[in-house]
Amino acid sequence: MSNVPAVPPERLPALLAAMPKAELHIHVEGSLEPELIFQLARRNGVRLPYASVEELRRAYAFSNLQSFLDIYYAGASVLLREQDFYDMAWAYLQRAQADNVLRAEIFFDPQTHTARGVPMETVIHGLHRACQDAKQLGVDAELILCFLRHLSEEEAFDTLEQALPLRDRFIGVGLDSSELGHPPEKFARVFAKCRQQGLHLVAHAGEEGPPAYVWSALDVLKVERIDHGVQSAQDPALMKRLADEHIPLTVCPLSNLKLRVFPKLEQHNLRELLDAGLVATVNSDDPAYFGGYVNANFLETFAATGLDAQHAYRLARNSFEGSFADASAKKKYLERLDAAFAAA
Numbered sequence: 001m002s003n004v005p006a007v008p009p010e011r012l013p014a015l016l017a018a019m020p021k022a023e024l025h026i027h028v029e030g031s032l033e034p035e036l037i038f039q040l041a042r043r044n045g046v047r048l049p050y051a052s053v054e055e056l057r058r059a060y061a062f063s064n065l066q067s068f069l070d071i072y073y074a075g076a077s078v079l080l081r082e083q084d085f086y087d088m089a090w091a092y093l094q095r096a097q098a099d100n101v102l103r104a105e106i107f108f109d110p111q112t113h114t115a116r117g118v119p120m121e122t123v124i125h126g127l128h129r130a131c132q133d134a135k136q137l138g139v140d141a142e143l144i145l146c147f148l149r150h151l152s153e154e155e156a157f158d159t160l161e162q163a164l165p166l167r168d169r170f171i172g173v174g175l176d177s178s179e180l181g182h183p184p185e186k187f188a189r190v191f192a193k194c195r196q197q198g199l200h201l202v203a204h205a206g207e208e209g210p211p212a213y214v215w216s217a218l219d220v221l222k223v224e225r226i227d228h229g230v231q232s233a234q235d236p237a238l239m240k241r242l243a244d245e246h247i248p249l250t251v252c253p254l255s256n257l258k259l260r261v262f263p264k265l266e267q268h269n270l271r272e273l274l275d276a277g278l279v280a281t282v283n284s285d286d287p288a289y290f291g292g293y294v295n296a297n298f299l300e301t302f303a304a305t306g307l308d309a310q311h312a313y314r315l316a317r318n319s320f321e322g323s324f325a326d327a328s329a330k331k332k333y334l335e336r337l338d339a340a341f342a343a344a
């Protein structure tokens, strides 16, 4: 669509909510809501260090990365059986459908589970079955296996080896967890092997880490997308490269706010990234923990930064173009996007 209609500000929130979109940066373990954690704990006889849903909900008001990780791992401890993984993914997919997500490329952290003795097959089978069933919801869902970067290269290789028999159940690999002190280079050989397998490659870079990590994610890991990448704005040469090569950035504004990458949402640099011609997108990261699903990210960011309908269209378009969907699926998504804007 070359002429995006001007939309009066009061109608923008409804358009943001209704417009079709893809979500490219969502950690399924980060979508576990307190109610589901308690339900799974009861089902599996797991004792939680929280007395009630309310107490756990209050603990979600964490103040730093470590307190977030404490809750994150306590939450994950209830995931033991294939059905648990299914239920977690299904709960997310229903939220995605409600936010008019047509395509979701979902990260999962197998090492969080295999380290607790849960077999790789249990994790992948449960998540994959939910992704298949998501067709009933009108959501195309795919999985991306993430390596935890604070663990060793050897552990990443072990994880890959366990997952490769299920190679057809996930479309790519990523790199997540604590960025600082764990540069992309640490996983160069693992990513080279994944590339030989024909897997798509993405990595978290430039969230808290420096632009140098974005350069090495591109040059050493040879990733196709950068997750977060907001620190790229410090480096004009990097910004030019990201724009010239149409490298998508999966930006997560409410996560950035909660983890204090930007002190206020008003100061978020999403507009700067778009103005520089980058393929920036809006995503929820760990929505149960960071204050909302993808539509909440759109609504709050637009309200805080004054972005308009042109930006909304660009962001939704970027999400489809930056996805790993095939060309015919992308064409269908973009037709639905154009129809939504034509009716706005």
Ligand SMILES: [Zn+2]
Pocket: 025, 027, 176, 204, 227, 285, 286
């Ligand atoms: Zn993330």
